Amino acid sequence: MTQAVVGSRKKKWLISIIVSQPLLIVLLVLMLIGLFITVFWVPFLLFSEKGDFDLGSGANYSWWSAPTKVNANGQPYLWPVPTVRYMTSGYMDSVDRDAAHLGIDIASEQGASNTELQPIYSMAAGKVVVAGSASGYGVMVSIDHGGGLVSIYGHLETALHVRPGDQVEQGQLLGRIGKGKVGRSTGPHLHFQVELNGVAVPPLDYVQPPTNVVPTELAYKKMNISLMQEWLGKRNSALANAEILGEIDRAGQSQNISPYLLIAITGQEQSFVPKDGNHADLIVKNPWNVFGCWCSGQGATLTTGESAIIAAKTIVKLSQNRPAGADPISWLNDPSNPQGVYAEHRGWYLGVSQFFKSILADVAS
Numbered sequence: 001m002t003q004a005v006v007g008s009r010k011k012k013w014l015i016s017i018i019v020s021q022p023l024l025i026v027l028l029v030l031m032l033i034g035l036f037i038t039v040f041w042v043p044f045l046l047f048s049e050k051g052d053f054d055l056g057s058g059a060n061y062s063w064w065s066a067p068t069k070v071n072a073n074g075q076p077y078l079w080p081v082p083t084v085r086y087m088t089s090g091y092m093d094s095v096d097r098d099a100a101h102l103g104i105d106i107a108s109e110q111g112a113s114n115t116e117l118q119p120i121y122s123m124a125a126g127k128v129v130v131a132g133s134a135s136g137y138g139v140m141v142s143i144d145h146g147g148g149l150v151s152i153y154g155h156l157e158t159a160l161h162v163r164p165g166d167q168v169e170q171g172q173l174l175g176r177i178g179k180g181k182v183g184r185s186t187g188p189h190l191h192f193q194v195e196l197n198g199v200a201v202p203p204l205d206y207v208q209p210p211t212n213v214v215p216t217e218l219a220y221k222k223m224n225i226s227l228m229q230e231w232l233g234k235r236n237s238a239l240a241n242a243e244i245l246g247e248i249d250r251a252g253q254s255q256n257i258s259p260y261l262l263i264a265i266t267g268q269e270q271s272f273v274p275k276d277g278n279h280a281d282l283i284v285k286n287p288w289n290v291f292g293c294w295c296s297g298q299g300a301t302l303t304t305g306e307s308a309i310i311a312a313k314t315i316v317k318l319s320q321n322r323p324a325g326a327d328p329i330s331w332l333n334d335p336s337n338p339q340g341v342y343a344e345h346r347g348w349y350l351g352v353s354q355f356f357k358s359i360l361a362d363v364a365s
């Protein structure tokens with residue numbers, strides 16, 4: 001008797017809540033739907049088709065959980081290819097009928113020429129175990145980080161920057177992504193694998209791609225050297241030289257940066273280095289003013305090719321974490337860029353953008 005009364009009071013209480021708080025009920029239902037989507041859809045989104053990622057416009061992977069592991073200093077491990085963040089194949093994706101994929105494959109969504117020869121860096125400090133040919137990986141590097149942790153970098157270019165037994169720092173250059181079709185793959189890519197006590201573990205527990213990389217419009221595009229030379233010749237530029245332009249083109253390719261952007265920056269920084277100007281022979285070696293200036297210190301010791309590489313690397317670094325919708329060139333000298341700025345003066349990006357636009361229209365079209 002008492003039980004039944006309590007039961008009916010409970011029902012009435014519930015009905016009165018539903019009647020008096022319709023908004024609350026709607027919210028609860030929405031929360032349940034949200035939970036359902038998170039649990040059942042996200043796993044399929046993680047490694048879905050290429051077209052699902054809009055990488056050029058500042059999309060980010062906010063639904064990826066941050067890496068859960070940190071290095072011996074409590075710092076994050078390093079994504080091994082700062083110029084490329086797209087994954088063409090995920091951990092444990094099936095590649096064969098009977099073999100799961102033990103790592104992740106990293107390639108540029110911009111294509112083979114933006115993937116080939118991109119520099120690869122060690123995810124953490126450690127000792128090089130393998131640096132050379134290895135069955136299944138073509139050319140590979142593996143690094144023992146201690147504590148049973150090993151990272152593996154496969155399908156590399158033959159010329160490596162480390163040898164077995166070398167001690168490497170976190171972020172040390174190991175080699176570059178190999179050219180062309182590698183093994184069973186359809187194009188160049190880095191196979192990146194992490195092992196703990198000899199067993200492959202999810203690489204994304206250790207590293208995460210940068211929130212943003214160089215957008216397609218600033219990425220490498222082979223320079224039309226003769227047209228570029230002609231264009232610069234009309235401006236009486238000391239850069240109007242096929243050999244120098246070849247060096248700039250190679251520097252751009254090595255970092256996946258458009259050589260036309262590099263030329264545009266020399267326009268803003270040095271008016272394309274007028275041939276008859278003072279110190280043209282020195283300025284032409286560092287028209288990007290890397291290390292502050294062509295005129296002194298380290299900035300005065302470089303070749304054109306060396307300073308071009310440093311300028312391109314700087315662009316790669318500054319392009320990271322660009323907010324959605326932010327202009328990619330403006331972001332390079334935006335005061336709120338956490339990586340710093342290429343130049344303090346905000347007019348810098350306007351000048352660079354203008355030159356870049358003209359060069360693309362006249363030379364690259």
Ligand SMILES: [Zn+2]
Nearest residue numbers: 103104105191
């Ligand atoms: Zn792979």
